Amino acid sequence: MAGRARPGNAAGSAGEMDGFDREGRTVRDGVPIRGADGVYRQFLTRVNAVRDGKGKILRWMGVNSNITGQRQAEVLLLERNAQLNAAFRQTYSFMLMLATDGTIV
Secondary structure: OOOOEOOOOHHHHHHHHHHHHHHOOOEEEEEEEEOOOOOEEEEEEEEEEEEOOOOOEEEEEEEEEEOHHHHHHHHHHHHHHHHHHHHHHHOOOOOOOEOOOOOEO
């Protein structure tokens, strides 16, 4: 992944990984990674330690999941929610009670 993570994110993630290597805690982080087409996409990276019976870390297992579409949908949902809230605040509601002949009661 060297050279493919977005500049500014790579150093932070590498530093976090060093700490997790020593501690053996699970890593779960969102990281932008550049594809072969040069476009950065958001990935969820998860890494877990595989331990022996005594708790010693034997190796690390990990997966990167492309969550770009999910993030885009979340942003769109937040924008639409803000639009609906703004529209609701600008509407005026009232209720009338009408008699059967149409007069206001």
